[in-house]
Amino acid sequence: MGMRLMLMVNKQGQTRLAQYYEHLIIQESQALEGKILHKCLARNDNQCSFVEHRNYGIVYRRYASVFFLVGVDVDESELAILEFIHLLVETMDRHPGNVCVARYDVSFRKSTFYAGGNGHEWLHCGDKQSKYSVSNQLLDKTS
Amino acid sequence: MSIEDNGGLRVLAINILGRFLSNCDNNIRFISFSFITLMVATWIGQNQKIRLMVVEINLRGDGAERLRERGRAKAPE
Numbered sequence: 001m002g003m004r005l006m007l008m009v010n011k012q013g014q015t016r017l018a019q020y021y022e023h024l025i026i027q028e029s030q031a032l033e034g035k036i037l038h039k040c041l042a043r044n045d046n047q048c049s050f051v052e053h054r055n056y057g058i059v060y061r062r063y064a065s066v067f068f069l070v071g072v073d074v075d076e077s078e079l080a081i082l083e084f085i086h087l088l089v090e091t092m093d094r095h096p097g098n099v100c101v102a103r104y105d106v107s108f109r110k111s112t113f114y115a116g117g118n119g120h121e122w123l124h125c126g127d128k129q130s131k132y133s134v135s136n137q138l139l140d141k142t143s
Numbered sequence: 144m145s146i147e148d149n150g151g152l153r154v155l156a157i158n159i160l161g162r163f164l165s166n167c168d169n170n171i172r173f174i175s176f177s178f179i180t181l182m183v184a185t186w187i188g189q190n191q192k193i194r195l196m197v198v199e200i201n202l203r204g205d206g207a208e209r210l211r212e213r214g215r216a217k218a219p220e
């Protein structure tokens with residue numbers, strides 16, 4: 001999969017977790033984040049979850065007051081990335097507890113571990129295994 | 144798209160995408176609409192029902208403008 005960035009954003013537009021899978025300098029990443037957030041937060045619930053920005057295809061999904069944004073290549077399968085976001089939220093929900101922003105601030109290291117280290121492992125494991133076995137594997141690693 | 148086959152599988156694929164097009168979920172409708180516009184660009188006029196659906200989807204705002212922004216395929220007019 002051609003995944004390039006992953007963001008976890010407040011409803012007010014504050015970035016809670018950012019993980020970049022390719023190298024960007026800080027000015028580029030901040031400008032990119034601002035533009036992407038401005039595009040995604042302006043959409044309402046009746047519109048689809050796929051946004052195009054330059055050469056990124058942004059797939060976002062909203063959980064309570066948290067937006068999960070994943071930036072992929074343009075020719076990536078958008079529905080697969082949407083299911084990947086849900087898998088990530090399910091695993092985050094199972095291990096630290098309830099999905100809310102304050103809890104992720106407390107357990108920041110675990111969130112970074114989920115998004116960073118295991119992001120690539122998930123993408124490789126997801127091609128071969130089912131979704132629940134991947135979640136259980138991750139729970140075995142972290143607990 | 145790259146599979147070379149006879150007309151039967153093409154009609155089957157277009158009918159399945161048409162069924163996805165009449166789904167109520169916006170994401171699935173968007174994905175099927177993008178694939179149907181790719182098909183319409185290559186295989187002209189396979190199915191009249193799909194053409195009417197595509198024209199109907201084109202009248203709404205969300206899907207067609209995204210596809211025009213992408214530049215994958217022009218929406219059929």
